[in-house]
Amino acid sequence: MKVSFVARFVALALITLGAVSQAQMANFTTPIEIASGPVSERGLVLDPGIAVDTDGTVYVVYADLKDNKDVWLRTLSGTPLAAGAPVNVSNTPKISIQPEVAVSGGRVCVAWQEGDPGSLEISVACSDDGGKTFGAGVNVSKSPSVDSGVITLGDGVWDGNLDIAMDKNKNIYVVWADDRDLRFSKSSDGKTFSDPITLPQGSSDVRYPHAEVGPDNTLYISYNEPGEQASDILVLKSTDGGNTFSKDPVFATTNRGFSDASEMALDANNTLYVVNDDTTNNPDNADINLSVSADQGATFQDKGSIAKDGAFPSIATDGKNLFVAFWDIVNEKTLPTGFVYSTDGGKTFTRKDIPDSGDAYGFLELDTGINISDAEVAASPAQGGKSGTAYIVWARAAGREGKILLTTFTP
Structure with missing residues (x-):
């Protein structure tokens, strides 16, 4: 899958890109710089994640390879958006990478991988003052002999296999892959977490788990079961706050292609939307595929491709409209940020890529594994x-400087 651009592992193009004009941006606002650093393994800013609270406050997390290699958060609010000072979330001498963020009612929680290569753990820290201060990170994986959040596929070792979600009661759910197992832990206060359990899964390895909570507080977890030729997306759900899960996962995709890198969103009617990249109709690259469940994950309808030549999608909904950001892999040398949106419940999509949003980092071979700094939307x-409003965050190289940028879009 995506063989044509996987070879880009560490090739950061040091190209100078032109300034973005207001006319070019059209419906997108002028990008806000969240973080910057030199394009090097000792200074790069990468792995952006984003969440938006119901009051419109935006939270962006990222990893910074400078100095102590920590995870940071910036809070944005107001009209126009203004960013507060960066807050060190991980604050540890160990390597901290691949952060994910969730928010509910002012409680902000961040999950990330922490430790030394070969012995990474999943840590979580939470803030109950809107991201101003964070408690100490809690080791939720508790598996020193296993590289948590890291999976082996083919000849590569891939990091970033984790996610975090919160329900409207501020309960916290964390899911990650321990190479062959799908693992889960939860907390009601962000300070103490349940012992990790292994979730039901199919017969294969797992990677890229994603967690999402619907308006009715149902928890969904999607993941990819990679195979040699074909691969599918499966979904589990819990209706009791993560105490129990469906006995068997449900296939969200059953096509002949390689389906990978899923994310989910639920609208106000609890309709479940799953996006992933898929090679069924585009074996040389991949397309962005959509599957929809109108019965809370019991069955799925494959809607097919919603965007050509895309990979590693992220999906969000405002309750009625759908927004999807992804890598545009037509030009594999720059990987600009693609974007589509739907105003009719996913029946049709309009494509409107973010202007001048490459050069994405692509696949970076770090000490912790192959790292993917994909675009994210909330x-x-x-x-x-x-x-x-949709908020899109992505990482790019501009000249010899790496940046994490944020733009907004309103249909």
């Missing part, structure tokens, strides 16, 4: 008949 809720 959305504020629609209110009073007005659409919400």
Whole structure:
């Protein structure tokens, strides 16, 4: 899968890109710089993640390879958006990478991989003051003999196999892959976490787990079962706050292609949308595929491709509109950020890629494994008949400087 651009592992193109004009940006706002650093293994900023609270406050996390290699958070609010000072979330001498962030009612929780190569653990830290201060990171994986969040596929070792979600009661759910197992832990206060359990899964390895909570507090977990020729996306669910899960996962994809890198979103009617990249109709690259469940994950309808030549999608909804960001892999040398949106419940999509959003880092071979800094999208809720706002964050190299940027889009 995606063989044509996987070879790009460490090749960061040191090209100078032109400035973005207001006319070029069209519906997108002028990008806000979240973080920057030199394009090097000792200074790069990477792995952006994003979450939006119901009041429209935006939280962006990222890893910074400078100095202590920590995970940082910036909070953005106001009209126009203004970013607060960076907050050190991990604050540890160990390597901290691949952060994910979730928010509910002002509680902000961040999960990341921490430790030394070969013995990474999953850590979580939470803030109950809107991201101003964080408690000490909690080791939730508790597996010193296993590289948590890391999987082996083919000849490569891949990091970033973790996610975090929160429900409307501020309960916290963490899922990750321990090479062959799908692991899960939860917390009600962000300070103490349940002992990790192994979730039901198919007969294969797992990678890229994703967690999402619906309006009715149902928890869904999607993941990829990679195979040699074909691969599918499977979904588990819990209706009791992660105490129990469905006995068997449900296939969200059953096509003949390689389906990978899934994410989910749920609208106000609890309709479940799953996006992933897929090679069924595009074996040389991949397309962005959509599957939809109108019965809370019991069955899925394959809607097919919603964007040509894309990989590693992220999806969000404001309750009625859908927003999907992804790598545009037509030009594998720059990997700009692709973007599509739907205003009719996923029946049709309009493509509107973010102008001048490459050069993405692509696949970086770090000491911890192959690292992917993909684009991420989150959305504020629609209110009073007005659409919400999509917030897109991505990493790029501009000249000899790496940057994490954020733009907004309103249909």
